[in-house]
Amino acid sequence: MLRFLARRLLGAAVILLLISAITYFLFFFLPSDPALLSCGKNCDPQNVALIRKNLGLDLPIWTQYWNFMSGIFTGRHLPAGNCPAPCFGYSFADQQPVWPTIADRYPTTLTLAVGGAATFLTVGVGLGLISAWQQGKFFDRFASAISLLGNSVQIYFIGPIAILVLSTNLHLLNRGHDVDWANAPLSSVTGMILPSLVMSVIFWSNYSRQTRSLMVEQMSEEHIRAARAKGLSERYVFMRYALRGAMASIVTIFGVDLSAVLGGAIITEVTFGLHGLGSLSVQAVLRSDLPLEMAVMLIGATIIVCSNIVIDTLYAFIDPRMRLA
Amino acid sequence: MTSPTQAATEPSDPVPAGDPSATVAGTPVAELVGRSPGQLAWVRFKRDRVGIACALTVIGFILVALAAPLISKLYGKDPYQLYGQDRGLLNSYGIPLKPNGGIDSDFWFGIEPNLGRDVFTLLIYGIRTSLFIALAVTLVSVAVGVLIGLVQGYMHGKVDYFVGRFSDLMLSFPQQLFFIAFTPVIIALFVSPRDEEPTYLRVVALILVQFLLGWMSVGRLVRAQILSLREREFIEAARLSGASNWRIIRKELLPNIWSTILVQFTLLLPVNVTAEAGLSYLGVGVLPPTPDWGLLFQSGANYFESDITFMFFPGIAMVIFVVAFNLLGDSVRDAIDPKTVR
Numbered sequence: 001m002l003r004f005l006a007r008r009l010l011g012a013a014v015i016l017l018l019i020s021a022i023t024y025f026l027f028f029f030l031p032s033d034p035a036l037l038s039c040g041k042n043c044d045p046q047n048v049a050l051i052r053k054n055l056g057l058d059l060p061i062w063t064q065y066w067n068f069m070s071g072i073f074t075g076r077h078l079p080a081g082n083c084p085a086p087c088f089g090y091s092f093a094d095q096q097p098v099w100p101t102i103a104d105r106y107p108t109t110l111t112l113a114v115g116g117a118a119t120f121l122t123v124g125v126g127l128g129l130i131s132a133w134q135q136g137k138f139f140d141r142f143a144s145a146i147s148l149l150g151n152s153v154q155i156y157f158i159g160p161i162a163i164l165v166l167s168t169n170l171h172l173l174n175r176g177h178d179v180d181w182a183n184a185p186l187s188s189v190t191g192m193i194l195p196s197l198v199m200s201v202i203f204w205s206n207y208s209r210q211t212r213s214l215m216v217e218q219m220s221e222e223h224i225r226a227a228r229a230k231g232l233s234e235r236y237v238f239m240r241y242a243l244r245g246a247m248a249s250i251v252t253i254f255g256v257d258l259s260a261v262l263g264g265a266i267i268t269e270v271t272f273g274l275h276g277l278g279s280l281s282v283q284a285v286l287r288s289d290l291p292l293e294m295a296v297m298l299i300g301a302t303i304i305v306c307s308n309i310v311i312d313t314l315y316a317f318i319d320p321r322m323r324l325a
Numbered sequence: 326m327t328s329p330t331q332a333a334t335e336p337s338d339p340v341p342a343g344d345p346s347a348t349v350a351g352t353p354v355a356e357l358v359g360r361s362p363g364q365l366a367w368v369r370f371k372r373d374r375v376g377i378a379c380a381l382t383v384i385g386f387i388l389v390a391l392a393a394p395l396i397s398k399l400y401g402k403d404p405y406q407l408y409g410q411d412r413g414l415l416n417s418y419g420i421p422l423k424p425n426g427g428i429d430s431d432f433w434f435g436i437e438p439n440l441g442r443d444v445f446t447l448l449i450y451g452i453r454t455s456l457f458i459a460l461a462v463t464l465v466s467v468a469v470g471v472l473i474g475l476v477q478g479y480m481h482g483k484v485d486y487f488v489g490r491f492s493d494l495m496l497s498f499p500q501q502l503f504f505i506a507f508t509p510v511i512i513a514l515f516v517s518p519r520d521e522e523p524t525y526l527r528v529v530a531l532i533l534v535q536f537l538l539g540w541m542s543v544g545r546l547v548r549a550q551i552l553s554l555r556e557r558e559f560i561e562a563a564r565l566s567g568a569s570n571w572r573i574i575r576k577e578l579l580p581n582i583w584s585t586i587l588v589q590f591t592l593l594l595p596v597n598v599t600a601e602a603g604l605s606y607l608g609v610g611v612l613p614p615t616p617d618w619g620l621l622f623q624s625g626a627n628y629f630e631s632d633i634t635f636m637f638f639p640g641i642a643m644v645i646f647v648v649a650f651n652l653l654g655d656s657v658r659d660a661i662d663p664k665t666v667r
Contacts, residue, residue: 015497027506031513152647154599156606156622157640160629168630263501267603271626281505282607293506300499308497 001316008312012305019301024068027294029061038290039092051092054080055291088298089291093284098295101280106299109276111179111188113265113303115196117254120203125250127204128211133238135216143212147205155264159198159271166194173197176272199268203257210253214246221245248319255311258304362661366584369660376656382649390453397446400433404450404616408432409441418631425634434638438628448639450616452646454528455605459597461532466539467590471582473540474547475574479555485548492541500538504600505609507534524615531610535600543589550582584661591657595650602643618643 028034035052036043056064067076071087078090083097091098127147131140167175176195179188218224219242227237266278277296284292360368370376389396397403409415419439428435434444473492477485511530516522554560555578563577598618604610605619606626613620618639625636 015494018494019498023506027510031510033513033517036517037509037513148648148651149644151651152644154602154622154640154643156603156619156626157636157643160626160633160636161640164629164633259496259498259500262499266501266505267607270607278501281502282609285505285509285609288509290510297499297502297506300502301497304499305497 004316005309005313008309012309016298016302016305020069020298021065023294023297024065025061027290028055028057028064034290037288039288043092047092050080054078054090054092088295091289091292093287093289093292098292101292102277102295102299105276105280106303107181108178108274109262109265109269109278110303111181111192112195112199112268112274112276113261115192116199116203116265116268117261119196120200120207121254123200124204124207125211127208129215129243131208131212132215132219140212143208147208150201150203151205153201155198155202155267156271158201159195159268162194162198163272176274178275195268195272195274198271199264202264203261206253206257207250211246211250214249215242218242218245244318248315251311251315251318255308255315258307258311262300262304362584366660370656373656373660375652376660379649379653379656382645383653386452386646386649387456389449390456393446393449393453396449400445402432402443402446404442404446405614406443407441408443409436411441415439415441420628420631428634435634437624438632438635439624444621444635444638447616447621448618448642451618451621451639452642454611454616455598455601455618458528458531458535458601458611459594462535462539462597462601463590463594465532465536467543467586467593469536470540470543470589471547471586474544475551475578477544478548478551479570479574479578488544489548492544495538496541498538501603503538504534504604505607507537508604508609524612527611531601531604535597539593539597543586543593546585546589547582550585551578554578554581588654588658588661591650591654595647599643599647 027037031037033048035048035055035057038055039047039051052058056067059067068089071083071089073085074087075085076083076087080090080092081096083090083099086099088098088102090096091101094101124147127143131143134140163175166172173194174187174190177187177191179192181188215238219238221242223245224237224241227241228234232241265276266281268274269276269278270282277300281293281296281300283289284296402408409421415421415436415438419441421436421438421441423429425435432443432445434448436442437444437447473488477488508527508530511533512522512526515526560573560577563573568576601610602617602619602622605617606622608623610619611617613624621639622636625633625639629636
């Protein structure tokens with residue numbers, strides 16, 4: 001198990017290194033003048049000169065990259081100002097290092113992603129399980145209709161409708177606000193219910209469909225027949241034997257979907273006017289703030305890669321064969 | 326995967342209901358006519374009513390997109406005129422004076438809050454823009470995906486390994502963030518940030534970023550299929566008869582993966598339409614005043630609490646479009662490969 005984890009961690013580090021290198025290269029080497037892209041909408045030549053110096057654009061690209069990467073761990077002293085330990089660069093639009101902004105924003109995105117994922121896993125897998133149990137009956141068709149519809153709506157369309165109906169008219173749920181876990185944990189939860197619910201809708205169909213077909217497939221396996229022959233109740237066989245077999249594949253599908261989950265969280269944030277990494281990255285593009293964009297990209301990739309390790313570990317718990325692989 | 330010869334004489338294949346040769350009174354089926362897998366699939370597809378309805382809907386959308394200039398000419402309006410402001414149809418908050426978003430005989434789908442443009446023409450031109458971009462993205466990513474998958478599956482060994490790791494790497498990029506962040510960078514490659522960027526350049530950049538992260542899934546699927554196909558006897562036979570690699574790929578392998586390509590295409594297109602609309606919605610895709618499906622939601626989002634009508638038509642249109650495409654994808658898959666159970 002330890003070797004398994006060590007290998008995954010090493011792999012993740014390599015992937016992150018490559019992603020950061022490619023992104024850095026594309027951002028700060030390929031464009032003819034990265035300084036101009038980093039300096040906000042209204043900038044004068046003096047500023048551009050300062051930024052060029054600050055980014056170290058006169059240095060060779062590998063030195064630049066090394067400075068950037070080592071700065072994350074050791075901090076940097078930039079001409080524009082001091083940038084303490086997790087230094088992901090210096091934003092010229094904000095006139096400050098980018099890390100405080102990101103530290104301020106990422107809890108909202110993370111909460112939304114986790115809340116949304118928990119919701120769609122519950123609803124999607126639940127729908128799939130009931131459909132498989134009630135195969136061919138009314139609920140089966142009902143569930144597949146629901147999931148088809150869920151697959152076809154967009155967050156930016158149902159988001160406003162949900163706010164209008166559930167919040168403005170029926171006063172059932174809070175219309176969504178940023179989280180503040182340290183000071184107001186309860187309102188952090190209530191503020192995330194509606195956004196998580198709306199975000200989860202687009203994922204329902206995939207999980208209910210996959211769960212249903214996986215369960216149907218599992219129920220025709222040999223070990224299920226053996227369990228039935230032993231005299232175990234149908235429900236026990238279904239929930240303990242078949243579900244466990246199907247779980248491994250569901251977890252794999254979830255791992256592939258992680259980047260889509262983050263994407264859904266970004267659109268949901270903008271729809272609900274939340275202040276997370278997604279709205280931050282859009283704002284960074286609109287204000288031409290390349291250093292901030294670079295940092296958000298790297299943080300996003302780190303979140304996905306780390307979640308993947310968690311999922312791999314989970315997978316190893318579900319499927320013992322994976323621990324040896 | 327059935328090879329052409331197998332499929333043509335497949336005995337279990339049901340005789341289509343409408344086939345006259347089968348229903349000639351009293352006489353058994355006279356002769357077995359060989360049919361290509363394509364013909365068989367078409368026969369199966371024609372019997373699928375839902376599939377036909379969805380295909381017609383999809384064709385309808387495509388026609389509307391193609392004929393947008395013609396339709397708007399007949400309708401007598403264009404998507405750039407600020408009718409609401411010019412004719413005084415908006416109140417001081419920018420909301421249409423008439424109920425239901427200003428729908429009347431002149432403006433069928435109402436007018437846009439604030440600017441007062443005509444929603445009907447905005448929508449048909451918006452569909453045109455989004456559909457065009459998504460079509461380009463899908464075509465390029467499927468073509469490149471197939472090519473890479475073919476090479477990977479056929480070449481085996483080192484090529485397979487390195488291309489596979491590369492596609493893994495591309496898969497671990499956070500997609501949405503990548504699209505958002507790289508569009509301006511790609512535009513900056515062609516035009517200085519100081520200058521005004523032409524609209525077509527933004528469209529090209531959008532196609533490019535979405536393609537860069539769009540080819541991997543097709544590539545993987547094709548690779549997996551090729552890996553199993555290349556061990557089959559007919560490939561061995563072709564190789565023994567001295568066929569070149571290129572000929573084997575073109576004449577033996579490609580015809581056997583057409584169905585996969587077609588199904589992937591129908592599945593990817595709606596995903597790409599909504600992805601493009603999503604980017605425009607976020608404000609980093611197509612920029613106003615160019616009409617775009619996603620931009621309609623963006624301007625609607627500011628006014629939905631006073632008037633949801635404006636968002637209603639683009640939203641419903643998009644739901645119908647995606648439902649039709651998804652069901653069409655299922656029907657196409659059923660028609661091509663009837664063994665798959667849904």
